[in-house]
Amino acid sequence: MINMNQLHSKQNYKNALISFNNSTHEKRWKIFKDSHMEVSKGRCPICECLLDGQNIRPTNSSQPHTLIATIDHYRPQSTSMYPKLKYDHLNYLLMCSDCNNVYKENFFPLYSNGNRREQNVSSTACIKQEKPLIVNPIYDIPFNLFKIQFKIDENTSKKVLELSPKHQNGYLYEKAKTTITFFSLGSPKNTKNPNVENFRVLLLNKHYNAFKNILFKLNGRKLDDLVLNDQKSIYSIIMENNLNNFGFLKSILLGEYEDFT
Ligand SMILES: [Zn+2]
Structure with missing residues (x-):
């Protein structure tokens, strides 16, 4: 998962916000797409697939x-959920179309069935007391929530990075x-759409392949433990393969990973 904490301080984002505030287009949240893409370096912040038009399922x-x-509405804009946040720019988050339309849809669970405040919510400031169970990489720090596992996928026997x-x-x-x-970023898998699910395993396998040489060199250690x-x-592996735009990288280099392969 890619850390998007810098998003709201970026100049491109501030420029997009001016255009957004002057727009009456029904889907004016699309104005923010490029500024989100700049921070995620062209990847989906959730599943880390490249959004370059080459991922064809x-x-x-x-x-x-x-x-x-x-652009996903983090708190769903549906009338039964958070309709007043439809045009709240702080509620927008870049996602690939699979993460947004197939996995997330209108899913927005709260911790311990906490009180949802949709009846009175008119801005994200009103909902600070909610405890969402979906990570938002703009406000959460993914490194503090996740570690990495290199595993064998149970169904396909493919090596995956989860x-x-x-x-x-x-x-x-x-x-x-x-x-x-929910996003099928690790087992157990969500099987509501097998076609999407198979593609997601292939994506996690692609992530594994991108990092397998690093995994081999680290051999259970962190970067600091290695000789110069x-x-x-x-x-050089990172630079040659453009791996520095992955959210996984920090966890792996700091030894926050387990190898079950
Ligand atoms: Zn995605």
């Missing part, structure tokens, strides 16, 4: 589906676990 119909950049909760229990554990399960030559060789 086969479908059951004759038309394949290209994963595209979309997220797992960093905490053992409590709200932050539940928040990480719900996010992982091995550290240099890891930096």
Whole structure:
């Protein structure tokens, strides 16, 4: 998951906000897409797929589906949820079309069935007391919530790079676990759409392949534990393969990972 904490302080975002405030277009949240893409370096902040138009998933119909950049309403805009946040720019989050339209939809659970305040909510400031169970990489720090697991996928036997909760229990554990399960970023898998699910396993396998050389060199250690030559060789793998735009990278280099392969 990619840390988006810098988003609201970026000049591109501030410029987009001016255009947004002057627009009456029904879907004017799309104005923010480029500024979110700048911070995520062209990846979906949730599943870390590249949003370059190259991710094409086969479908059951004759038309394949290209994963595209979309702006999600973090708190759903549906009339039964948070309709007053439809045009609150602090409620927008970049996602690929699979994360947004297939996995998340109008899902927005709260911790311990906490009180939802949709009846009176007119801005994100009013809902500070809610405890959402979906991680928002703009406001949460993904590194504090997740660690990395290199695993063998049970159904396909493919090697995959997955997220797992960093905490053992409590709200932050539940928040990480719900996010992982719902977006299928780790087992157990959500099987409501097998076609999407198969594609997600392939994506996690692609992430594994991107990091397998680093995993091999680290061999259960963190970067600081290696001799200088091995550290240099890891930096060259990162630079040669453009891995520095991955959210996973920090966790892996700091030793916040487990290898079950
Ligand atoms: Zn995604």
